[in-house]
Amino acid sequence: MVKLAFDDIWRALDEIADPEIPVVSLVEMGIVRDVQIQNDAVIVSMTPTFAGCPAFEQMRAAIVEKLRALGVERVEVKIVLTPPWSSDWIAESARAKLKSFGLAPPPQHGGNVQLFFPDAVACPYCNSTNTRVTNHFGPTLCRAIYFCRNCQQPFEQFKPL
Amino acid sequence: MTNLSLVFKILALADDELILGHRNSEWAGHAPILEEDIAFANLALDELGHAQLWYALYQEFTDTEPDYLVFFRGAADYRNAQFVELPKGDWAFSMLRQYLFDTYESIALPQLVKSSNARIAEIAAKIRPEEMYHLRHTSNWVKRLGLGTAESHRRMQNALDELWAYALQLFVPLSDEQELIDAKVMPDPRVLQAEWESQVVAHLSASGLIVPATREPIATSRTQHTEYLTALLAEMQEVARGEVYGVEW
Numbered sequence: 578m579v580k581l582a583f584d585d586i587w588r589a590l591d592e593i594a595d596p597e598i599p600v601v602s603l604v605e606m607g608i609v610r611d612v613q614i615q616n617d618a619v620i621v622s623m624t625p626t627f628a629g630c631p632a633f634e635q636m637r638a639a640i641v642e643k644l645r646a647l648g649v650e651r652v653e654v655k656i657v658l659t660p661p662w663s664s665d666w667i668a669e670s671a672r673a674k675l676k677s678f679g680l681a682p683p684p685q686h687g688g689n690v691q692l693f694f695p696d697a698v699a700c701p702y703c704n705s706t707n708t709r710v711t712n713h714f715g716p717t718l719c720r721a722i723y724f725c726r727n728c729q730q731p732f733e734q735f736k737p738l
Numbered sequence: 739m740t741n742l743s744l745v746f747k748i749l750a751l752a753d754d755e756l757i758l759g760h761r762n763s764e765w766a767g768h769a770p771i772l773e774e775d776i777a778f779a780n781l782a783l784d785e786l787g788h789a790q791l792w793y794a795l796y797q798e799f800t801d802t803e804p805d806y807l808v809f810f811r812g813a814a815d816y817r818n819a820q821f822v823e824l825p826k827g828d829w830a831f832s833m834l835r836q837y838l839f840d841t842y843e844s845i846a847l848p849q850l851v852k853s854s855n856a857r858i859a860e861i862a863a864k865i866r867p868e869e870m871y872h873l874r875h876t877s878n879w880v881k882r883l884g885l886g887t888a889e890s891h892r893r894m895q896n897a898l899d900e901l902w903a904y905a906l907q908l909f910v911p912l913s914d915e916q917e918l919i920d921a922k923v924m925p926d927p928r929v930l931q932a933e934w935e936s937q938v939v940a941h942l943s944a945s946g947l948i949v950p951a952t953r954e955p956i957a958t959s960r961t962q963h964t965e966y967l968t969a970l971l972a973e974m975q976e977v978a979r980g981e982v983y984g985v986e987w
Binding site for chain 2: 627628629630631658661690712713714716718722738
């Protein structure tokens with residue numbers, strides 16, 4: 578097998594777009610947790626954002642495909658649940674990209690989502706906090722729907738988890 | 739402690755999530771407003787995701803494929819409470835059922851996070867924050883409908899009268915569950931019930947609803963089901979059973 582360094586593998590994984598939010602990568606979203614190289618095998622640990630996320634299988638297949646294309650013969654994807662995925666793990670770089678995609682990034686909550694249900698979410702288009710929630714549930718499990726009273730546009734928020 | 743009592747309990751947890759999720763999915767395209775259509779689809783998908791985690795754990799013990807469990811078991815082999823299999827009813831009925839279940843989960847999950855079984859603890863830790871979104875949504879709607887118009891109030895009260903004794907089945911211990919309680923794998927359902935009752939009675943009363951007096955569950959065995967589960971499974975399993983070997987698209 579081609580001799581690959583960790584950096585090459587991480588870089589390749591960082592090129593895999595989130596199927597539902599294609600402007601960010603699986604690495605930036607904190608979905609890829611760990612990479613290990615054992616002899617001729619690469620073991621990637623990944624974790625689901627929301628447990629029922631239907632894009633999860635697609636992400637898993639994309640990881641296998643990407644590493645095979647790099648010349649890795651044996652790719653093993655391990656699913657880990659501990660610690661449970663947190664929206665705090667979304668990289669700073671990805672937060673800006675979410676915003677450009679029309680998705681208000683989730684607030685940092687330091688592990689205490691319970692107390693963190695803010696209604697003053699800033700509009701990703703005009704930054705106004707004069708917004709209201711339209712629906713706590715949205716087109717995917719991880720999104721809520723808002724409306725900006727200032728620029729009169731609907732937008733979505735990536736929910737804190 | 740035998741593994742048998744544990745696997746039965748895991749299957750009960752999984753089946754409750756699956757069947758409730760399926761009932762919620764029946765609102766897709768039928769909810770009274772678009773926002774609730776979306777909300778119920780989300781609730782359904784979340785519960786299916788949670789079922790998947792429990793089925794995966796069941797598979798670790800029994801080597802049984804989750805797809806087999808879901809699509810090729812008959813009603814007699816399902817271990818869900820009758821509470822979740824009742825038809826979706828009107829929207830008040832589905833909303834109230836989801837609220838009663840969400841409150842139960844909001845009390846059970848923090849206890850399951852402390853389970854002496856590490857896998858159970860991590861699955862509960864994964865599910866718990868997602869469930870907070872459910873409870874916030876359904877508890878608000880219960881209040882809105884209970885204190886809303888005469889019709890919304892009447893529908894909520896009818897739903898409560900019908901659902902109450904079924905909901906109590908969630909707290910009936912399985913036959914060997916005491917072993918799991920002693921081993922600190924599972925919390926004592928009687929303790930959960932006391933906490934659940936105090937929370938839901940307070941909220942339902944504040945929502946203008948009268949809680950039925952009975953504290954006797956309508957069903958006590960998870961091997962007995964209503965006729966509604968058979969009909970649900972017939973629909974849910976139709977495609978899988980019709981094309982046992984799968985179809986390539």
